[in-house]
Amino acid sequence: MFTDANSTTQAQSTQSTATPIVFKDDQLNLAIKRAQEKLLSLQDKKGYWVFDLEADCSIPSEYIMMMHYLGDIDEPLQAKIANFLRSKQAEDGSYPLFTHGPGDISCSVKVYYALKMVGDSIDTPHMVRLRTYILGQGGAAKANVFTRIALAIFKQLPWRGVPFIPPEIMLFPKWFPFHLDKVSYWSRTVMVPLFVLCTLKAIAKNPNKVDILELFVTHPDLEQHYFPERTFLNKVFLGLDKFGRWAEPFIPKKIHDHAIEKAKDWTIERLNGENGLGCIFPAMVHSYEMLLLLGFPKDHEYVVTARKAIDKLLVISENEAFCQPCVSPVWDTALTALALQESDKLGNAKSLTRAYDWLKSVQLSDEPGDWRVSKPDLAGGGWAFQYANPHYPDVDDTAVVGFAMADSNLPDLDESIHRATRWIEGMQSKNGGYGAFDVDNTCYYLNEIPFADHGALLDPPTADVSARCAMLMAKAGKDQGQYQLALERTINYLRKEQEADGSWFGRWGTNYIYGTWSVLLGLEQTRVPKNDPMYLNAVSYLKGKQRQDGGWGEDNYSFHDVSYSGKYHFSTAFQTAWAVLGLMAAGEARSPEVKKGIDFILRKQQADGVWNDPCFTAPGFPRVFYLKYHGYDKFFPLWTLARYRNELKQ
Numbered sequence: 001m002f003t004d005a006n007s008t009t010q011a012q013s014t015q016s017t018a019t020p021i022v023f024k025d026d027q028l029n030l031a032i033k034r035a036q037e038k039l040l041s042l043q044d045k046k047g048y049w050v051f052d053l054e055a056d057c058s059i060p061s062e063y064i065m066m067m068h069y070l071g072d073i074d075e076p077l078q079a080k081i082a083n084f085l086r087s088k089q090a091e092d093g094s095y096p097l098f099t100h101g102p103g104d105i106s107c108s109v110k111v112y113y114a115l116k117m118v119g120d121s122i123d124t125p126h127m128v129r130l131r132t133y134i135l136g137q138g139g140a141a142k143a144n145v146f147t148r149i150a151l152a153i154f155k156q157l158p159w160r161g162v163p164f165i166p167p168e169i170m171l172f173p174k175w176f177p178f179h180l181d182k183v184s185y186w187s188r189t190v191m192v193p194l195f196v197l198c199t200l201k202a203i204a205k206n207p208n209k210v211d212i213l214e215l216f217v218t219h220p221d222l223e224q225h226y227f228p229e230r231t232f233l234n235k236v237f238l239g240l241d242k243f244g245r246w247a248e249p250f251i252p253k254k255i256h257d258h259a260i261e262k263a264k265d266w267t268i269e270r271l272n273g274e275n276g277l278g279c280i281f282p283a284m285v286h287s288y289e290m291l292l293l294l295g296f297p298k299d300h301e302y303v304v305t306a307r308k309a310i311d312k313l314l315v316i317s318e319n320e321a322f323c324q325p326c327v328s329p330v331w332d333t334a335l336t337a338l339a340l341q342e343s344d345k346l347g348n349a350k351s352l353t354r355a356y357d358w359l360k361s362v363q364l365s366d367e368p369g370d371w372r373v374s375k376p377d378l379a380g381g382g383w384a385f386q387y388a389n390p391h392y393p394d395v396d397d398t399a400v401v402g403f404a405m406a407d408s409n410l411p412d413l414d415e416s417i418h419r420a421t422r423w424i425e426g427m428q429s430k431n432g433g434y435g436a437f438d439v440d441n442t443c444y445y446l447n448e449i450p451f452a453d454h455g456a457l458l459d460p461p462t463a464d465v466s467a468r469c470a471m472l473m474a475k476a477g478k479d480q481g482q483y484q485l486a487l488e489r490t491i492n493y494l495r496k497e498q499e500a501d502g503s504w505f506g507r508w509g510t511n512y513i514y515g516t517w518s519v520l521l522g523l524e525q526t527r528v529p530k531n532d533p534m535y536l537n538a539v540s541y542l543k544g545k546q547r548q549d550g551g552w553g554e555d556n557y558s559f560h561d562v563s564y565s566g567k568y569h570f571s572t573a574f575q576t577a578w579a580v581l582g583l584m585a586a587g588e589a590r591s592p593e594v595k596k597g598i599d600f601i602l603r604k605q606q607a608d609g610v611w612n613d614p615c616f617t618a619p620g621f622p623r624v625f626y627l628k629y630h631g632y633d634k635f636f637p638l639w640t641l642a643r644y645r646n647e648l649k650q
Contacts, residue, residue: 035610062285157226182443185391200293381422381423403475429460520585551600601641
């Protein structure tokens with residue numbers, strides 16, 4: 001039986017024996033004021049906040065490769081991208097997927113090819129070191145499927161080196177073991193244009209005839225083992241891959257052409273204007289190249305708009321440039337709003353009102369969306385991650401925006417809040433949890449198909465997303481008792497998902513610190529008492545991971561090896577903020593661990609009022625693709641300092 005989180009059970013919380021807080025109020029208030037002023041100055045005139053979103057070097061490398069695929073090369077731009085790429089090389093010559101991470105052969109191969117396209121001599125020291133690393137890993141033939149597809153398009157390896165992904169997949173019935181509706185949104189948007197590119201065997205113009213044969217240990221025409229066998233199920237799928245290649249010539253041309261047409265129509269329906277297919281770079285590039293391959297002229301509306309969408313992802317400075325994998329204005333705006341509400345809800349009301357007016361203007365309703373396949377009768381009400389992505393509203397973003405609105409106490413937001421909450425309630429999976437975009441996207445066997453060597457084909461429920469859904473349902477339904485059945489199912493899901501050490505896995509942030517912070521903030525809004533084992537064990541985990549400098553830090557390598565949970569080479573301001581926010585949500589505001597964490601954040605604040613952590617902050621796909629949200633070290637520390645000040649006043 002749950003009791004109210006604000007009741008007398010707080011006296012039985014996990015909070016350590018209160019210790020006197022020795023702190024200069026002026027120092028804390030000044031730090032909050034400086035951080036707040038900086039954030040307010042970064043608000044766009046339309047009301048939103050958006051910060052750069054950086055990926056590993058594969059994305060900017062692919063931008064250069066796209067220009068050479070088309071034979072349309074912007075020399076000054078590619079020179080700036082090359083400067084960016086050279087600056088990111090690790091000491092061993094490789095290119096990692098995240099700061100201080102191990103080298104990644106697939107990313108390294110793309111960077112090498114891109115730099116060679118730009119004109120870097122293979123005899124320069126950085127190219128020699130990079131080539132030595134790649135050959136030491138077995139050569140370019142050991143790169144992942146997406147890299148091998150790119151190399152096949154540039155005629156650097158034979159097409160048998162990539163998976164058989166025929167457009168006839170578009171014609172499979174829903175009961176078939178593989179169907180587009182059974183994979184995640186990002187997989188669908190990337191795969192469908194690839195069906196066409198791979199089937200028609202697209203050929204890059206490659207005007208300078210750049211090759212990278214020196215990166216192969218065995219000549220690519222002689223390579224026999226592009227698809228290593230991992231599991232029994234993987235062997236079965238590899239057998240089906242071979243059968244499909246054998247059977248392809250026997251597919252009637254009429255069926256084949258119909259399948260290509262269906263893939264084209266599916267893509268065009270979701271082109272999404274200047275925001276691009278799925279709003280993610282790989283899908284946007286593949287759709288752009290697919291349109292050209294199918295004969296659309298360069299000046300066709302679809303082609304022109306698709307290219308604009310890609311180029312809007314560029315971040316260009318005086319000497320460097322990189323390409324973002326996507327943009328994050330809704331996510332950044334909601335989290336910034338929560339920080340500003342904690343720091344001065346009344347004083348920031350004008351700025352917050354502008355933010356919520358913009359968010360209301362981009363809230364979705366009855367637009368077509370892939371999520372409707374599983375929930376055809378559910379009314380819309382979500383938000384996308386990006387400026388506009390109506391086919392793919394984001395459950396996580398919707399929960400955070402809805403909660404921020406409910407927390408703001410501003411007028412004229414109730415309709416948006418409850419429309420969002422009803423949509424969240426309806427997107428619950430059978431196990432009580434929530435995925436990021438889809439319901440019950442759990443056909444795990446599909447991660448064994450040859451195309452899915454990245455292991456990220458699906459969008460199953462996760463603890464971090466589920467916790468924020470619980471946070472919204474508890475907040476929005478607090479007075480009327482709405483959403484309680486879905487909320488209790490989510491709490492039960494979170495209880496089952498807690499790790500033995502008290503942490504929770506963080507699918508969309510790094511990693512167990514992020515997951516644990518997410519769940520504790522969610523639980524705080526519910527009636528789960530703070531002496532519940534979920535709280536107690538989570539507090540024990542976070543306190544046990546605090547570093548000697550008072551901060552917290554976690555390496556993305558914890559996605560590869562769980563022994564790295566809560567561990568890093570150094571503390572970061574944003575991960576320290578997560579840990580401290582989590583502890584305060586558990587009733588630990590006056591614990592010595594929180595005080596030390598606050599001291600660390602204050603010490604690391606820069607003269608301009610914000611923080612600067614040089615590391616990546618989240619996975620796009622664990623073990624495969626990582627992101628650096630440039631806003632995380634700006635709004636999370638402010639949120640934490642402000643909450644600490646407010647807790648001490650109570």
